[in-house]
Amino acid sequence: MKKWLKIVLISIVSIVVLLGGLLAGFIYKVKNGFPVSYETEKPALNIPQNQPAVLLFSKTTGFRHGESIDASKKMFADMAKQNHWSLYETEEGGAFNAEQLAKFNVVIFNNSTGEVINDEQKKSLEKYVENGGGLIGIHGSGDDSHHWEWYEKNLLGAKFSHHPLKPQLQKATLFLEPLTDSTLLKKLPGQWSHTDEWYVFFENPRSKGFNIIYTINGDKIIPNGNLLWIKDKNFGMGKDHPVAWFKDTGKGRTFYTSIGHTGEAFSKPELVQLLDNAIYWAGKITQQ
Numbered sequence: 001m002k003k004w005l006k007i008v009l010i011s012i013v014s015i016v017v018l019l020g021g022l023l024a025g026f027i028y029k030v031k032n033g034f035p036v037s038y039e040t041e042k043p044a045l046n047i048p049q050n051q052p053a054v055l056l057f058s059k060t061t062g063f064r065h066g067e068s069i070d071a072s073k074k075m076f077a078d079m080a081k082q083n084h085w086s087l088y089e090t091e092e093g094g095a096f097n098a099e100q101l102a103k104f105n106v107v108i109f110n111n112s113t114g115e116v117i118n119d120e121q122k123k124s125l126e127k128y129v130e131n132g133g134g135l136i137g138i139h140g141s142g143d144d145s146h147h148w149e150w151y152e153k154n155l156l157g158a159k160f161s162h163h164p165l166k167p168q169l170q171k172a173t174l175f176l177e178p179l180t181d182s183t184l185l186k187k188l189p190g191q192w193s194h195t196d197e198w199y200v201f202f203e204n205p206r207s208k209g210f211n212i213i214y215t216i217n218g219d220k221i222i223p224n225g226n227l228l229w230i231k232d233k234n235f236g237m238g239k240d241h242p243v244a245w246f247k248d249t250g251k252g253r254t255f256y257t258s259i260g261h262t263g264e265a266f267s268k269p270e271l272v273q274l275l276d277n278a279i280y281w282a283g284k285i286t287q288q
């Protein structure tokens, strides 16, 4: 073989191996998150006694929705200021202990992905919710990188399948469900239109006893999956495709919405209102 041909072949093989390795690494990260060290030292908290308190947790070890996390942090800071809530914003898990969690009305998993807290910290959060605390999950916090049974059962109620890829972001109309809880319905429109990355789950959380706030018509989106070698992956939510839901969990409350892939979503008044309501409801905060 000619020397130049050998060099070309070796170069091509090296590039293919390198790209394959990078792709495998990316898929692993999305599915599982990379192992990380857990923060176990209790942070110094300064929460005024007379204010509702919210813990905004945006740690990621899996896929990171950077733009969305930045935009939502700003939105939640503004919301807290307006409502006179105390907001503790962190990407470290040190506050996930019984004593410090008890200081909060609500914990928000803000596009948090991967295994972000250790087993003991998970247990503390489970007890916190079952004893009356509120837990809210946004978009990426509903993917399948968490590997946490209690969380999947009580916050999500469904196992994540995939998100559409062609196109990834699609416009859909959201339909409000008739609910009796006025806290959650406050100022929400009966219909609104929004472009997002619509997560597809293997089950419908409605069948697991969750209450639905908003659905889209799942027959009107193109749900093709995000694994390149699986064509037309369309796991089954069908027409009734919830995008925001909630339930009582023990004495506490859990709320999840799959909305929130883009930073732009957090400037939509409808999403801001939905999350505002969710915090009041999950945190059992009395409306002023």
Ligand SMILES: [Zn+2]
Pocket (backbone or CB within 6 Å): 065, 139, 140, 197, 260, 261
């Ligand atoms: Zn996303």
